[in-house]
Amino acid sequence: MNYKTAGESHGKGLLAFVENFPAGFAIDISAIDSELRRRQGGYGRGGRQSIESDSVEILTGIWQGKTTGSPITLWIKNADSRIDSTPEIANPRPGHVDLAGAIKFNLPIRPIMERASARETASRVAAGALAKQYLASKGITIVGFVRNIGDSESDLTIEQIQNYNREIDSLDVNELLRRRNRSEFYIVRSDSELAEWESKLKKLINEISEAGDSVGGLIEARAFGTPIGLGSHTQWDQKLDGNIAKSIMSIQAIKGVEIGLGFNVTKIRGSKVHDPIEYDSSKENSANRGFIRRTNNAGGIEGGISNGQTIVVRCAMKPIPTMRKPLDSINWKTKKPQQATYERSDVCAVPAASVVVENVLATTIMNAFQMQNE
Numbered sequence: 001m002n003y004k005t006a007g008e009s010h011g012k013g014l015l016a017f018v019e020n021f022p023a024g025f026a027i028d029i030s031a032i033d034s035e036l037r038r039r040q041g042g043y044g045r046g047g048r049q050s051i052e053s054d055s056v057e058i059l060t061g062i063w064q065g066k067t068t069g070s071p072i073t074l075w076i077k078n079a080d081s082r083i084d085s086t087p088e089i090a091n092p093r094p095g096h097v098d099l100a101g102a103i104k105f106n107l108p109i110r111p112i113m114e115r116a117s118a119r120e121t122a123s124r125v126a127a128g129a130l131a132k133q134y135l136a137s138k139g140i141t142i143v144g145f146v147r148n149i150g151d152s153e154s155d156l157t158i159e160q161i162q163n164y165n166r167e168i169d170s171l172d173v174n175e176l177l178r179r180r181n182r183s184e185f186y187i188v189r190s191d192s193e194l195a196e197w198e199s200k201l202k203k204l205i206n207e208i209s210e211a212g213d214s215v216g217g218l219i220e221a222r223a224f225g226t227p228i229g230l231g232s233h234t235q236w237d238q239k240l241d242g243n244i245a246k247s248i249m250s251i252q253a254i255k256g257v258e259i260g261l262g263f264n265v266t267k268i269r270g271s272k273v274h275d276p277i278e279y280d281s282s283k284e285n286s287a288n289r290g291f292i293r294r295t296n297n298a299g300g301i302e303g304g305i306s307n308g309q310t311i312v313v314r315c316a317m318k319p320i321p322t323m324r325k326p327l328d329s330i331n332w333k334t335k336k337p338q339q340a341t342y343e344r345s346d347v348c349a350v351p352a353a354s355v356v357v358e359n360v361l362a363t364t365i366m367n368a369f370q371m372q373n374e
């Protein structure tokens with residue numbers, strides 16, 4: 001399965017063009033719509049989400065509710081469709097595509113940022129929601145959630161953070177989903193801690209909003225039920241971790257991707273990083289042939305191949321560069337110093353981005369699954 005997207009933030013709408021989706025597969029459109037709704041949610045979103053109520057229309061590739069093997073075209077209409085009358089961005093925003101894009105394409109900033117806008121991720125979520133349906137039929141479930149927003153963990157001890165890491169590792173897919181789905185921030189804190197964490201994060205985002213600033217965060221996604229053997233060590237572009245990193249890093253505002261222990265491997269000795277191998281003869285006939293691991297520091301991938309453990313991916317989202325209190329910039333035409341242009345934006349889009357990460361990971365894993373099995 002592979003896909004491309006098209007569309008602008010204030011154009012007619014967003015499109016995903018999906019190829020190589022297997023034929024004869026019954027598609028649940030309401031499941032795609034519910035992912036689109038989740039993407040629009042999360043505390044800290046801007047005014048646009050109260051204008052849009054994203055839902056998908058399938059234009060091609062489905063016959064009597066089932067896929068035909070032909071390209072599938074997914075269409076999400078924009079309510080706020082006014083691209084030709086949107087004002088020009090006079091002063092490029094540091095951290096946004098504005099400056100590099102306008103110079104590269106020799107165009108004003110507006111047409112550049114219209115395509116770069118994170119509204120494009122609605123297309124990716126729609127394509128990913130299709131992939132998730134396919135993966136579910138193979139026993140694979142992907143869950144994206146928010147690990148942290150801004151410096152909200154700065155008052156915790158290292159021990160508290162490690163305990164929380166262990167708590168997340170111990171959650172099965174159903175509990176992870178249950179916790180995530182009842183949180184306005186898509187966090188997975190326990191029932192007794194949720195209210196406290198949500199009010200802490202609300203306070204943080206409100207303060208940042210009042211200061212005219214923005215905030216990023218850490219997102220995690222886990223793929224449960226992935227078999228051994230997705231991806232290959234034999235060629236660089238078939239390595240599963242490489243393909244995950246590429247697809248996740250391509251999401252707007254993502255600046256870092258890690259798998260398993262990730263960047264922490266730099267601080268820990270090899271003897272504590274790698275996951276010892278044990279043998280359990282009672283599991284001889286299972287997919288792992290009895291070879292078991294008690295830890296999963298590798299995050300489910302070794303040598304570019306899935307090893308049958310849960311795949312654990314984390315990524316860093318930067319604060320959104322459009323800020324009510326803008327940074328210094330230069331007027332695009334007059335070349336005089338001015339503050340960067342401000343227009344409606346999110347203060348915190350980390351919860352929304354966790355929905356995007358989940359669905360993008362689904363497309364990458366589906367692709368690897370098909371390479372292996374079809």
Ligand code: EPS
Pocket residue numbers: 009046047048080116117118119120121320321322344345346
């Ligand atoms: C977004 C819609 C956009 C932005 C946001 C993502 O809507 P508008 O520009 O009309 O307010 O809110 O995009 C950005 C934060 C950005 O920097 O481009 C959406 O639907 O996700």
